[in-house]
Amino acid sequence: MGQPEAALKVMVIDDSKTIRRTAQMLLGEAGCTVITATDGFDALAKIVDHRPDIIFVDVLMPRLDGYQTCAVIKHNSIFKDTPVVMLSSRDGLFDKARGRAVGSDQFLTKPFSKEELLEAIKAHVPGFAAEAQHAP
Structure with a gap:
């Protein structure tokens, strides 16, 4: 019994x-395994355990915000190449510039669509083709 590609x-x-x-829900439909975290501290522990291929992080969160979380990820030698996409309801130039300054790979404005999430993954994860492309 051969396992499908991870x-x-x-x-x-x-x-x-x-x-x-x-x-x-949206990423699960596309065949992705989704790991969720409620804030930066929660995420940092899970990143080590799960080693995600790409990370979407909200900018405004309690305890450790998205900018701080991204900076910690990008300063870690093991995870520095993991793409990080910032999510925010604010899409001002300052917010985007600050995201780039801490090493984020892209900035998506909420609310986002399934297409935007999948496009971001395709742009940053080599070889990813959404399995759900044929779905209506």
Whole structure:
């Protein structure tokens, strides 16, 4: 019994349960394994255990915000090449510039669509083709 190719591991870090559930549903439909975290501290422990292929992180979170979380990930020699996509309801130039300054690979404005999530993954994860492309 041959195992299919391992599913892409996507981490979604957001203090909003609605956003986590939405992302989990949309990415799950595309064949991704989704790991969720409620904030930066929660995420950092899970990143070590799960080694996600790409990370989506909300900018505004309690305790450790998205910018701080991204900076910690990008300063770690093991995870520095893991793509990090910032998520925010604010899409000002300053927010985007600050995201780039801490090493984020892309900035998505909420609310995001399934297509935007999948495009971000395709742009940053080599060889990813959404398995759900044929779905209506």
